[in-house]
Amino acid sequence: MSIAPDDVRHIAALARLALDEGRLPSLVEELNVILAHMKVLQGVDTEGVIGAAGVGASGTPLRADVGAPIQLSMPLDQIAPRMRDGFFLVPRLDTHGELGASVAGEP
């Protein structure tokens, strides 16, 4: 399995990274070198082995449905690039409007 320039373009898009086309060939090369070292794993017999899942075997701890929220030591507008009327503002979604005025959604 080696990685092609188009694969890198695709994963860069998934990761929301704009890649400089000039940088692409060397990046493809570097990733392929790294991935080549991973090939050794394909030869390891892991029949019946269960993937690792942390140190604790007793399961994730649960918290009671009460208690004070964690307070911030400064107001949000001191860390946010852009806020208005208490909302975070971001540039409009390219496909905005197709779902109507307000939707909890995904791409």
Added chain:
Amino acid sequence: MSPRPLADYAAAEVRDAIVAGALAPSDAVDASLRRADETGAGKDGLNLVLWSDPAASRQDARAAGAALERADGAGRLFGVPVMVKDNIATDRLPTTCASRILAGYVSPFEATAVRRLREAGAVVVGKTNCDEFAMGSSTEYGAWGPARNPLDPTRVTGGSSGGSAGAVAAGLVRIALGSETGGSVRQPASFCGVVGIKPTYGRVSRWGLVAFASSLDQIGVFGRTVDDAALGLEIIAGRDPLDSTSAERPVPSYREATYDSLDGLVIGRPREYFPTTLDPRIRALCDRAADALEKLGAKVKEVSLPHTGLAIPVYYIIAPAEASSNLARFDGARYGLRIEGDALRAMYDATRSGGFGPEVTRRILLGTYVLSAGYYDAYYRKAQEVRSLIAEDFRTVFEDGVDLLLTPTTPSAAFELGSVSVPYEMYLSDIFTATANLAGVPAMSLPVGRVAGLPVGAQLIAPYFEESRMLGAAYALERTLGDEAHR
């Protein structure tokens, strides 16, 4: 009689001297700040410390002094200056993970480990340099420039927690926090000639540690001596309800873990960590350490951890995979850097491409790739399975009566700045350390000698939550080697 320089006071001694009235509460903090100036620890010099606020630190020390007068009691780190890696949240000082994407970001909440240090009376005097988002093994790849090794400024400190290791080595502080994902405390500890502990996964809360690879990340401690590091660990360890992966286990007093004799202790010397290609000088220093342990009564025997050689490939699948997800939150929407664009997608792309450096970009791409449709099973799932085999290696050897493992920490001493430029070559710096992160077991590095004037560490690895056993042997080894450890 000339007074001892303050840098020679162990952390515990500083505290006791303040409580006894021999030192003023702000003396050690003042001395640390002076020392930072003298050694050029800042950006124009060794570049170990990225952010500090001397006035605020002095104020903290004075406030602590006032509290002492009010008889509020003196914590175990009362008046002791400490430094914290820049990927651990502190309030007031910035937390940038040495990344442009968090330039100027001050966390509105504090890491549990930092809070525990402060509650014990410590004063945070600086945030230390690291590789961007802790991704690196040299502290050359942060956004704010490379750190330099105080023992030889042409060489790296190691990484990613190089600033903290260097700060301890340069005598700025006796205790500093770092973080580990694949060796980022132990490897720079080895390069800088200090003690570095990676606790058992779950021993120290990750709340406030900016995640790189959550299943591997663990806050670690640097100390000038074993005792400094043990004291730091004993304060920050313990269950935290804010971290689901933190363990519900009592914290023993690690400082009491001293052995006068190591009678009956079985120390394994895993052959995979001593390949024929290992630098013979490093092998010799490890042998000397093994001999010292044997003289104290320990039995040293050769053992095997057969899957060791797979650690780096496994690590460089799992860590980037988790990182690609953990770093998705840096999108310019709510905090940190934003590079505006005319639409949302343009803003995302510009912010993330402009904010992350080349190594972080490379790892996000790699991680995205190994998780993507069609590749998950071949890479991520397979890596998790092999990871289980690596953990099984440790379990088996410890169940077979071995109490501790002794290995070299690193395959080399500190290399020259800029000398390792191929990513995979750099990744091999973690070859002896990444296994403990993958398995979750505790491990530490302590100085055992020098190679061409440069420090080299040996690594002790213990079973889960057996930090006391590991520290007991480390105390004994440190005492026995004495000054030899730094020659």
Added chain:
Amino acid sequence: MSGDRYEMVVGLEVHVQLLTRTKAFCNCSTGFGAPPNLHTCPVCLGLPGALPVLNATAVRLAARAAIALECVVEEVSAFARKNYFYPDLPKGYQITQYDRPLAKGGHLSIGRNKDGTPVRIGITRVHIEEDAGKSLHDRYPGATAIDLNRAGVPLIEIVSEPDIRSSLEAGAYLGTLKQILEYVRVSDVSMEEGSLRVDANISTRLRGDVELGTKTEIKNLNSFSAVERALDAEFARQCAILERGEKVTQQTMLWDASRLEVRPSRVKEGSHDYRYFPDPDLLPLVLDKTWIGEVKQEMPELPAARQERLAATYGLAEAQIADLAANPDRSDYFEAVARAHGEPRTAANWVLGEVLAVLNETKQRIEHFPVRPADLARLLDMIRDGLVSHSAAKRIFVRMVDTGDRPEQIAEREGLLQVGDDAALLAWIDAVLAEHPEESQRFAAGERKLQGVLVGLVMKRSGGRADPRRVNQLLASRAGAGT
């Protein structure tokens, strides 16, 4: 019509907000209607260094819902990250359950076929996940406004098997599901506040075919009627495509409620790859058998059992029972009234009549209704005991709704207590007979049918306070005395 030759095959994914005080992974409030971003903290803002800790009540409620849907609750399930970028998804991933859901393999009965066999819709799985925040696209020009109050609110997703064959069945499925979730107190299932959302997968095939057609997914369905209408519209679209001999394209469709139509989403198909992997911040969710047994033990009565019990206990008509049991609070209310008053039929008539009328008019929920069951029962007692007339009782009830006062207080204050004292009644009767000599004479002469008219006149004269039963008796004895 082509619809007769084809049938739709539908599976529904229903997202329901769990009734917890705090969010799924942090202590922030789940309260609705707060100023933007008020209910946020490092965890639900996705700040660097923040970590999730799972809410025990969310797990308990999710398990309860799963058990009510006859699912098997897994002793070990796990959380995964679903990775995608969207501004109201603060961490860049949603914590959800993927290959190891909380519960699997249940079903829901939604009525009966013509032949009497129950219509059962399979439940593939029930899993826990966190909600995203809200994006407002039209509030500020050129910008999207983000409110993260909802981000991290606990949801369950209930995925059905593709067992639904008509929009009517889809409606029945959703109605029954809503009823059950209300009964087990898992959610308040309010679509207005976004606590229930539906995505539908629909494909079309020739009747009798076994193989499934290509499916499309309809998103943005925010009411039951939207689900039914969207399914009909999409079915018609798919039928038309098949009729033309073309193939349905797998894609995501959006329901436009204002134009009553479905249209393809502009988001490129296949452009998302969610890169699910186990969330390393959370260990697997381990529920031991004892705990699962406890949750089963504490299960409230389900709608079917409630209906059976109401029928057995109170002997009411089937239609009335169905109406009373439509929601648990309503039937609880009824039962409280019936128990206190003792005559279930009267209690049922009043609850389904007067009480529902007021609730519908004021859009109130019965658990917040100002007339408490004990007071309504008391009012019904007063009617039975002849203390107030039926018409006076209705006036008293209106006052009770307005004031929340007890019926005796109101009756007394407003002089609506019935008069049963013979002397007073006879005085009114005599006065009425004197005012109407002709009728009086005909009545005395044995024209019994006039009795009703005369009772009415007496009631009127008494201002509604006369006890009509006693007036009847007294009048009858007058008539008897006259012959």
